[in-house]
Amino acid sequence: MLLSPALFISAVLFTLGVAGVLFRRNVIVIFMCVELMLNAVNLTFVALAQTLGMGGQVFVFFVMAVAAAEAAVGLAIILAVYRHRQSVSLQNMNLLKDG
């Protein structure tokens, strides 16, 4: 009963996350948009767990573990980059581009 609204809301949230990644330049905001996409996928997992069994809810658990690891390492990388460049804008992260 709740499956199709859940899939619709999940699709919209995922798309908002993708749009945020595409049109922001601040690395921290882009990171938050990635978290938003992971949460949209979690909503799909939970909605499908209602009809397909508990495996979906277990996978949400794994997605949360991966998201926590990703946030810890990613924010540490942002801190390290900020120390070198004094900025969190993607425009200033072009070391590989200049050649």
Place this chain on the structure above:
Amino acid sequence: MILRFFWIFGVIAMASALVCITRKNPVSSALWLVVTLFALAAMFVLLDAQFIAVLQVLVYAGAIMVLFLFVIMLLNLGRPAPTDIRGPLGLLTATVLAGALVLQLRVLSESPLPSSIQLPPGAITALQQQQGIVGAVATPLFGTYLIPFEIASVLLLAAIVGAVVLAKRKL
């Protein structure tokens, strides 16, 4: 009734996500994302995933978003700054690509599930009454998914070591 509440929380989640990606200030972006996460937790409760909803509030809204806010304030990004939103060309590209993506997801979500793998309605609720809300998640987690669970613990250990190595000035 449940459907109406589900839509209310869904609209809250979608609207606050939209506000989140359009705020100039990263602190207000983070706080709007917290609103989205809480609305998602409420939707998880309506989808019979109470334990996942508790985890969502504790891990996402409680731990990960605090980490984000902590880094934002450590880097002193809360002060007024020129906007980081891309120009009209970037906005147009993002809108077109996002529209294409939402159409694709719409088509995907309409593809029917094969009835051979579907559980009868109310099977999850019955399982939760039999094993308890936490037990219904824990039984497959420590049975079928035991090896992925152990790998996740190794991943978290690696992430802890990696974060310390990356963020420390001198080891």
